[in-house]
Amino acid sequence: TKELMGIMTMSELFLPFLFPAGPHVICDVYPKDLYVEQNSSVEIVCQTSCSNNGKVFWTLNGIHISESLSKTINATHTVLSLRNFTQSSAAVQCHSSYGDQLLGGVTIRTYSKPKNITCVLHYDVNKPNGVPKLFTCSWEHHMDSSQTNYTILKYVNSNSSVEICKSQGVNCTHNSTRLADDILDYIIKVRAKTQYWETDSDPYVFDPHSITKINPPKNLKITPSSEHLSVKWDPDEPRCQVKYYKVGKSTFWKLVAGISVFTIEEVESCINYNVSVRCASERGLWSEWSPEKTAFTKLSRSRIRMGLWRKVAELGKNGKRKVHLMWKGIPSTCREAFLVKQVAYNDNTTTGNYTYTSCGSSSCDVDVDHRSHRLYLTVSDSGALLDSVYVPAVGDASLPEVWSIKTTKSRMRGVIQVSWNVSEKPVSSYIIDWTHDGCRYFWKETTFTNATLFGRTPYNITVTPLFNNISGHSIHANPFCSSMGVPEDIDVKVEEVDDKSAFVKWDIKSQNPCNDVDTYTIFYEAQGLQHNVSVSGSEDGVWLKDLKPNTHYNVRVQATGDNETNMSSKVHFITNKYDPRLIKALSICGGILVVLVLSIGLTCAVQWKKFNDKPVPNPRLSSVAKWLTQSHAK
Structure with a gap:
């Protein structure tokens, strides 16, 4: 083929210089230091003069290359053709099958063109818009840019180009360009060059006006x-x-x-x-x-779901009622101040005299007299009306009223069911409100005569009927717990430990006021055997009997109530080795014995002392002595 003929011609031209004639015949691969563009083709020549025996084959990074890519030109030269070469670096070696001889090798390195070029005509950020003074291009190039020199070329025609700027990075800015004055499209190329290779990017064509970028507003x-x-x-x-x-x-x-x-x-x-x-x-x-x-x-009234309600206290001796006004739906982030505007009614007609009270972020307290009033919640600075609420007059019999209310505990834990009778007067809806501490209130509106509340705290519940935005008289329910749980903490102590019995006592602590215990179960364990005893929830202690003397016991107390249980921590105790009553009896008997021995000893000592204290008779004074003297005289 023409390519092979070219290789042969190249070989004939270069071989005399690469391998001089002489007595020593050598083998090698050329050209050396080979750099090729990615996805291009490359041909490598192997001189096999030193190996006349064996078959020539090639390897790429130690892997055999297909024989179809290798062609033998003559007895001393073989050419390898690699198409669409993409590896960044690869070692190609020429071998002879005779003795697996390595004839030579070369390292092939690839380079790529700069791509994805973008150019912008822009302005100095510190100066106003006008004629662009800066021209910046950037591109992508997956090479070591620190070893690469880049040049931006503007092509005036297909054969003539002008250097715009140079860079060693992947962008370049030219600050004195007249490109913006051009009317016609023109071509930009980026040239990348190292000491081993040089390549130009594909052309980038643009209209100067389409790449103009003004400064930000x-x-x-x-x-x-x-x-x-x-x-x-x-x-x-x-x-x-x-x-x-x-x-x-x-x-x-x-x-x-x-x-x-x-x-x-x-x-x-x-x-x-x-x-x-x-x-x-x-x-x-x-x-x-x-x-x-x-x-x-x-704050925008149309963007929120406003809820306004009030709690009215009984009429005081001073003729005033305290009204606790509260609202919800206003985001807690709002910074507006609120104002309550109130007006009284006389015979369903306003008096026209308004009083104003500054409020906090979610509640407000105002005083009203026995008459009916309407309270308006407004925004202080703008006066925008948010909502209003009605306070009925004391003893107004024309208003709807609820006469009875009932609270029951649901089968579901933590649920209170509230129901009330239908008002005799027309009603549009009802407001039910509840609180557990008198400070924080919850409320909701319903058209039914029943409601469901959730929570395990004792609630004070109130129901108020409404008709045409006018509230009637309220009814209150006694504090009621939805369910009774067990205490959170059970503190166990062991007292009065004997050899076969011990008294276990416990104290309970709970933050929840709605709690109750049906039964206490005391678990005690020793030597792997567990026992238990249950007592009523009203008890706070129990005697454990029939224990083993001198034995280590673990004891726990479990509280059970309203389908809940809670277990205390383990408490340890050791029974006595002997019955304390036996020790006490022995002590008493020993004391009596000691007293008895001491009494006998003291009695004996007294008698002995008395015996020793008696005088001994003088024999000379004895009448017997006189008798003996008279008999001797005779």
Whole structure:
């Protein structure tokens, strides 16, 4: 073939220089230091002069290459052809099958073209928009850029190019270009060059006006109101986009044409919105986003689900009633101050005299007299009305009233079922409110004469009928617990331990006022054997009997009530070796014996002393002596 003929010609030209004639015939592979472009073809020549025997074969990174890729040109030269070579670096070696002889080798390295070129005509960020003064191109190149020199070339025609800028990185900026003045499209190429290879990228064709990028908008100003956010910026541009979002939520974009003001509708109340703007010329690229600004929205009645209610105390001696006004649905993040405006009624007609009370964030206390009143909750700074509630006059018999209320415990734990009778007067709905501490109230509206409450605390429950936004007279239920649980803590102590018995006592502690114990079960274990005894929930101690002397016991107490159980921690004790009563009896007997011995000893000592104290008779004074003397005289 023509390619093989070319290789042969190349071999004939270079062999005399690579392998000089002489007595020593050598083998080798050439060319050396081979660099090829990725996905291109490469041919390697193996000189086999030193090996006339055996078959020539090739390996790539130690792996045999197909024989179909190798061609023998003549007796001393073999050519390897590799197509679409992609490996970044590979070792190719030529071998002879005779003695598995290595004839030579070469390392092939590949390089790639720069790709994904993008160019932008832009402005100095500190200067106004006008004629672009900067030209920046960037590209991708999967090579070691620190060893590569890049040049951006602008082609005036197919044969003539002009260097725009040079770089050793994958981007380059030219700060004195007149490219923006060009009307026609033109071509840009990026040339990459090292000491071993050189390559040009594919051409990048663009219209100067389509790659113009203006500076971000400035002087961004956001004005919040109760219903929307008003956004303004400088300067006016043909196209702009407004980006806004809540922290951690989805981002929204709105396209604005030819103006520098935009209104963001349907914003949520009392929340931070981050806003930024970017613009573009008629055909150019989008600018960078302006620095984000944060705006806090105001409270909007139409954006919240407002709930307003009140608790009315009995009429005091001073002729006043305390009304605790409370509301829900207003986000806790709102910063608005609230004001209560109240007006009294005389014969269903307002007096026209309003009184005002400043309030907290979720409740307010006001005083009213015996007459009926309406209380209006408003926003202090704007006066916007949020809601109102009615307080009936004392003893007004024309208003609806609930006469009886019933609370029952459901089979489900933690559930209270409340029911009441139907009012004799027309009613549109009922408000049921409940509290467990008199400070925090919960309430809901229903059209039924029953409701279900959840919780395991003793609730004070009130039901109030409503008709046409006017509240009637309320009825109260006694404190009621939905269920009775067991105490959280059981403290166990062991007292009065004998050899065969011990008294176990316990104390209970609980943060839940709704708790009760049906039974206590005492588990005690020794030497792997477990026993238990149960007592009533009213007990706080029990005697454990028939224990083994001198034995280590573990004891626990389990409380059971309302389908709940709780177990105490283990407590250890050791029974005595002997019955304390025996020791006491022996002690008493020993004491008596000691007293008896001491008494006898003392008696004997006294008698002995008395015996020793008697005088001994003098024999000379004895009458017997006189008799003996007279007999001797005779």
